Amino acid sequence: MTGTTRxxxxxxxxxxxxxxxxxxxxxxxxxxxxxxGRPLLSDLWAAERKDALSLYAHIPFCEVRCGFCNLFTRIGAPGELTTRYLDALDRQATAVRDALGDEEPVRFAAAAFGGGTPTFLTAGELERLCDIAEKRMGADLRSVPLSVETSPSTATADRLAVLADRGTTRVSIGVQSFVEAEARAAVRPQHRSDVEAALGRIRDARIPVLNIDLIYGIEGQTEASWRTSLDAALAWRPEELYLYPLYVRPLTGLGRLGTGADAPEGPDAAWDEQRLRLYRAGRDHLLAQGYEQVSMRMFRRADAPHDGPEDYACQTDGMIGLGCGARSYTSSLHYSFDYAVEMREIRGIIDGFTATEDFSRAEVGRYVDEDETRRRHLLQSLLQARGMRRAEYRERFGSDPYDDFPAELEMFDARGWLDATARPALLRLSPEGLAHSDALGPDLFSPEVRAAMAAYEAK
Structure with a gap:
């Protein structure tokens, strides 16, 4: 999800x-x-199902860093850094595949390359990345959904040709705004002509699904200028569109300016109202143009193919993450490497990753108990527009969501965030509930997770 903030x-x-x-x-x-103290990957994966795994490879490089971005990425790759990074990725993939073992078939049902910007890599380096996924991990990229993120300046014909040849089914490009003044306000320098040229090259590559990311809530953005970006994107008839609200986070370019929700004077009610207004305008416009809403952010053209995950922000157990910013999910432990936003810290973590020889153990993570598993299932299901069948929840957990989370669901209902027409069989958000997904989701965090997040020292 190029360009998102978290x-x-x-x-x-x-x-x-x-x-x-x-x-x-x-x-x-x-x-x-x-x-x-660090668990062996072979022990973590011993009892896990391995017949429908997801593979995610993280490439932590970008040509520029947007003002809103707090993703784990660095600007540029001096010297032979990309080569060293791919060397380390190769070592990690070998260790992870060995840890999965051969006692039962290991099969990947989906794959994705994200970042950063995977297409920061050269065409030859992208070939090597695909080789690592296929020859080291055993993922058959041409037979499973493969999603790759790109940017206007790196979506070159030679890179796209590699992706198309290796089986890419979806390319996601972070445009954010077709209005150059808005792009500058978001500290994302780009020319619309370059964006349009990149979109043309993606269409020429004949990759089945094009996703375009757009952002609303940029300083100076109006409903008219928002409509300009929406219509410019729609002119390419993208199979998917993601509409992201702008966030301003600590340690980002915009965050250092002291604007938005992290301004010293506190949350900006007028900005909240602007974002809600633009979200509703964008949603209504896309629905009128033949798109269906999959989540608060994701819209899919009604006639578009969709053989991958319903929402690429929603990952499940059985996720294998490669790279220093990737997460891996087993049923009992979520793990990764260290996390940072500040550029100096990120550079140090990447350098440490490239020097690592032994990838046989998990380094950083959080164990997930039964309560957290229930919360995660409810949260991820409820944030999808289709909702969650209560019978499916009862079948998996042996209990009813209204018994497990009575206070939270009662609160959502009182706020008008639940669709009364879907009950009793279905728990589904109302249109207003979908609009407030970024408020509803955190209300389902456990006290323990809230405390851990509050104690985290940003770096």
Whole structure:
């Protein structure tokens, strides 16, 4: 999801946190001192199902860093850094595949390359990345959905040709705004002509699904200028569109300016109202143009193919993450490497990753108990427009969501966030509930996860 921003901010208002994964990475902690305290991957994966795994490879490089971005990425790659990074990725993939074992078939049902910007890599380096996924991990990229993120300046014909040849089914490009003044306000320098040229090259590559990311809530943005960006995107008839509210986070370019929700004077009610107004205008316009709403952010053209995940922000157990910013999910532990936003810290973590020889153990993570598993299932299901069948929840957990989360669901109902027409069989958000997904999601965090996130020291 190129260009998105993540993390928790103020405790009220409609824009508290984009819940793309639970528990959030700021709740992760080192898994122990010394090898004995860090679990072996072979032990973690021994009892897990391996017949429908997801593979995610993280490439933490960008040509520029947008003002709103707090993703784990650095600007540029001096010297032979990309080569060293791919060397380390190769070592990690070998260790992970060995840990999965061969006692039962290992099969990947989906794959994605994200970042950063995966297409920061050259065409030859993208070939090597695909080789790592296929030859080291055993993922058959040409037979499973493969999603890759790109940017206008790196979506070159030679890179796209590699992606198309290796089986890419979806390309997601972070445009954010077709209005150049808005792009500058978001500290994302780009020319519309370059964006349009990149979109033309993507269409020429004949990759089945094009997703365009747009952002609303940029300083100076109006309903008219928002409509300009929407219509410019719609002219390419993208199979998918993601509409993201702008967040301003600590340690980002915009955050250092002291604007938005993290301004010293506190949350900006007028900004919240602007974002809600633009969200509703964008939603209504896309629905009128033949798109269906999949989640607060995701819209899909009604006639578009969709053989991958319903929402690429919603990941499940059985996720294998490669790279220093990737997460892996087993049923009992979510794990990754250290997390940072500040550029100096990120550079140090990447350098440490490239020097690592032994990838056999999990380093940083959070164990997930039965209560957290229920919360995660409810959260991820409820944030999808189709909702969650209560019978499906009862079948998996042996209990009813209204018994497990009575206070939260009662609160959502009182706020008009639940669709009364869907009950009793279905728990589904109302249109207003979908609009407030970034407030609703954090309300389902456990006290323990909230405390861990609050104690995290940003770096």
């Amino acid at each position: 993390g928790s901010t103020h405790s009220s208002g409609p824009y508290r946190s984009y819940v793309y994964a639970y528990p959030h990475k700021t709740a992760y902690r080192p898994l122990g001192d010394g090898p004995a």
